[in-house]
Amino acid sequence: MNHHLLLIIHLLSAAIWVGGHLLLCFAYLPQAFREKDPKIILNYERKYEAVGMTSLFFLVTTGIMIAYKYGVSIHFWFQFASPIEKVVSSKLILLLLTVAFALSAQFRVIPRLKNDSTHLSEMIFHIVSVTTIGVLMLIFGSFIRFGGF
Structure with missing residues (x-):
C-alpha cells in the first residue's frame, strides 16, 4: 500500500483514538467526578x-x-539501535501499556464500578493514563518526520 495513504489512515485513526479519549477526559470525567456517577x-x-x-x-x-x-x-523491534527504531520501539511499549490498562479496566475496574461507585477514582486513573499514553504516542510519531530521536 502507498506510504502516503497509510499515513493518512494512521493519522485519521489517531485523531479518532486520541480525540475520543481527550473528549472523555475533559468533557465527561469532570461531570462524572462532580456527580459521583460512573454511568x-x-x-x-x-x-x-x-x-x-x-x-x-x-x-x-x-x-x-x-x-x-x-x-x-x-527483528528490529526493541533494539533501539537507530533513531527510527527508537520511535517505533517506544510506541510499541506505549501500546503494550495501553493494552495492560485496557485489560485491567475491562476485567477488573468496570465490573466493580457497575456495582460500586467508590471505584470511580480508579477508573479515572485508567482513563487519564490511557489518554496521556495516546498523546505521547502522537508526539513520538511526529518525530518520524525528523528522522526519529
Missing part, C-alpha cells in the same frame, strides 16, 4: 467503544506497515 463514563465508553476499537485496530495495523516501510521489521 456517565460507562455510557460514553459503550457508545465510543466500536469506533475507538476500530480506530485502534487501524492504528496498530498501519503503524506496523509504516514501520516496515521505514525498514523496522519485527
